[in-house]
Amino acid sequence: MSLRVGVIGGGQLARMMVPAAVNLGIDLRVLAEAEGSPAQLAATAVGDYRDLATVLEFAKTVDVITFDHEHVPEEILRELVSAGHSVHPGPDALRFAQDKLAMRRRLSELGVPVPDWAEVRSEDELAAFLEDHDGHAVLKTARGGYDGKGVRLIRDVGESTDWFRILDEDGRGGSLLVEELVDFRRELAQLVARRPSGETRLWPVVETVQRHGVCSEVFAPAPGTTSRLVDLAASIAVTIAESLDVTGVLAVELFETTDDRLLVNELAMRPHNSGHWSIEGSVTSQFEQHLRAVLDLPLGDTATRAPWTVMVNVLGGPSAGDLTDAYPKALADQPNVKVHNYGKEPRPGRKIGHVTATGDELDEAAFEARSVAALLGSDISIAP
The missing domain is CATH 3.30.1490.20 (ATP-grasp fold, A domain)
Structure with a gap:
């Protein structure tokens, strides 16, 4: 069985697919936007994803095309499909992640709750x-x-x-x-994976904390969730995945309103920041699951490995230099915390990495993750 997956986009999401691909023996190839991208270890081509000839040439080298981002023009996606290439998620689904108006229209038609x-x-x-x-x-x-x-x-x-x-x-x-302007209590995210043959798997619904429009922290599972909320989030995500024929990982960003409703805010049809916790916190990470899904392989177990997992983004700021310079102090201070370095040049507010802590106590895991993020120089203007 041939297992060659091509990822368009050389960002940190493609980078984090590499370990999962290595473990499964998948030949992962990346079309990066520039030399020295975060996913340079798997970058077999560098070129413009908006150029049809470049994308078609790259597609000839793999069995299935998937994405690090949702910015590939729809007309190029349709040309890929017309040329006989396997594309997951396909253009009919991806257009709803690319165009917010199209997404709002379709979700409203489906009766999915939206603002x-x-x-x-x-x-x-x-x-x-x-x-x-x-x-x-x-x-x-x-x-x-x-x-x-x-x-x-x-x-x-x-x-x-x-x-x-x-x-x-x-x-x-x-x-x-x-x-x-939604009066919401907090923001949540529900991730679901779906393979072309229809199998779906859900991770626990998580709470996301935003600072200045950028995800700062993720708590898995979302604290204080009722069984009703869990069931509703799952139902919304599966309805969207099945109705839009999404393949791969789908992230559904949600508002939990002050009157106990769930409203869909955004969609992402790829691995997502709200699912990075799953690398250490779940039996099957979102990155392995995405590869399984786009290859139409049986999906993995999404059960949690610990009662609590906390992910904190490391954001570039005045004190953020090379993250490795801070390793001796950060790794010694909190040996339970896992550090993910994206290999990016730091600039204010830019996601240059993330850290994850797991444990039996939520407060302890949060303290550990926040401590390491701070030691790595994460921008304190948006840190907790």
């Missing part, structure tokens, strides 16, 4: 939405936003003028997504 939303093409339409929602809302670009980019909390139409101007100057028209 109140509207597509707006002008400041007048935005003004009408603000008037109906107590004068404040969340405005998003339909494409391209992540880690807080392409998202604005607005209280006045004037705060959107530049975005509408860009849409007008583009010459193709366009629209923005506006949503109610």
